[in-house]
Amino acid sequence: MDVEMLKPFVEGAAEVLQIEVKTTVDKGNLTLQKSALTTDEVTVMLNLVGDIRGVVLFCLSQETGLKMVSRILEQEFTEFDSMAQSGIAELGNVITGRSTVKLSKAGYRVDISPPTVITGKDVKISTLDFARIVVPLKTELGTIEIHLAIRENKQERLANSDDFAPIIAPQAS
Amino acid sequence: MNVTFLNPFVEAAYEVLIQETGEKIQRGDLSLENGHYVMDDVTVIIALVGAVEGNVFYSMSESTATHLASKMLGENFSKLDGLAQSGIAELSNVITGRAGMKLAQAGYEVTISPPTLLLGKGATISTLDFPRIIVPLQTLEGDLVIHLAIREGIKPAMKISQMIVPPKV
Numbered sequence: 001m002d003v004e005m006l007k008p009f010v011e012g013a014a015e016v017l018q019i020e021v022k023t024t025v026d027k028g029n030l031t032l033q034k035s036a037l038t039t040d041e042v043t044v045m046l047n048l049v050g051d052i053r054g055v056v057l058f059c060l061s062q063e064t065g066l067k068m069v070s071r072i073l074e075q076e077f078t079e080f081d082s083m084a085q086s087g088i089a090e091l092g093n094v095i096t097g098r099s100t101v102k103l104s105k106a107g108y109r110v111d112i113s114p115p116t117v118i119t120g121k122d123v124k125i126s127t128l129d130f131a132r133i134v135v136p137l138k139t140e141l142g143t144i145e146i147h148l149a150i151r152e153n154k155q156e157r158l159a160n161s162d163d164f165a166p167i168i169a170p171q172a173s
Numbered sequence: 174m175n176v177t178f179l180n181p182f183v184e185a186a187y188e189v190l191i192q193e194t195g196e197k198i199q200r201g202d203l204s205l206e207n208g209h210y211v212m213d214d215v216t217v218i219i220a221l222v223g224a225v226e227g228n229v230f231y232s233m234s235e236s237t238a239t240h241l242a243s244k245m246l247g248e249n250f251s252k253l254d255g256l257a258q259s260g261i262a263e264l265s266n267v268i269t270g271r272a273g274m275k276l277a278q279a280g281y282e283v284t285i286s287p288p289t290l291l292l293g294k295g296a297t298i299s300t301l302d303f304p305r306i307i308v309p310l311q312t313l314e315g316d317l318v319i320h321l322a323i324r325e326g327i328k329p330a331m332k333i334s335q336m337i338v339p340p341k342v
Contacts, residue, residue: 039293047220047228047286055289085299113220113286114303114322116228119209120296127289128262 008102010135016095021068028136036126044092047113054130054150058092064142089115181275186310189268194244201309209297216291217265224281227303227323231265237315262288
């Protein structure tokens, strides 16, 4: 996996957490995981298609989720209800969105799917033959782990390239 | 319920299952759910982006999964090991890909994401503001259920490089 692809996510996440959640962010060590992910209590999943394809997973505890959503929406959440789920999904969406803007500046055109929120500890999530890079981000409200199982889609990149000039059949004289 | 999006998936599942397992599935009654989905043993998630957007889930019990994987791969799986899981993910991928082709034929260009496989009976998945159409497909060993949490997307603007150059007058 290209480091060029990772940086936008790490930066994007740190920026959004600092601005929206108003917390300091401490990046932990990156690890590579090949076996299935075992979830914490809350997992937000977003898929990427385009020049880069794969899945982005945000894993956190319910306590961290509630604290973050309470801060973002400026409302006290004690239960992980549908509004809280919506809030955490939106956080994942905004982080991924910001990362894809950075990716587009690096020349990668990427689209994001609508998010899904998985609630439940110890669910096994397998990204099959895509290995995952895990980025732990420590905040004042707890740790969020970003799991990236993504790779460059070389075929798509060529087809979408603006450098491609269509072949025009010469006019019959 | 928008049948334009529903039928491609049911047809695709029918065709792919005959091809891969030799089984002719029967479609059960459709239903619509707004709340979260309480997971069965196995769920594969594939996202759609483009003229149709959202998420599609393929869910089933472990016994249905091992039965389908066994038929597809010509092996006798007693449990859903890595190879069988791979088979189920691929099955879902092929069905979604074929559904995507049918959607394109109907004028809806979509791109599908790679599949993600989840094992965790009882956990919940929320598709937020997307209601889900539940499509149970009866196989010889339990149901393969397709959940469609999809809707019409914003049509992407045509890329300048794809516009047809008018002939010189």
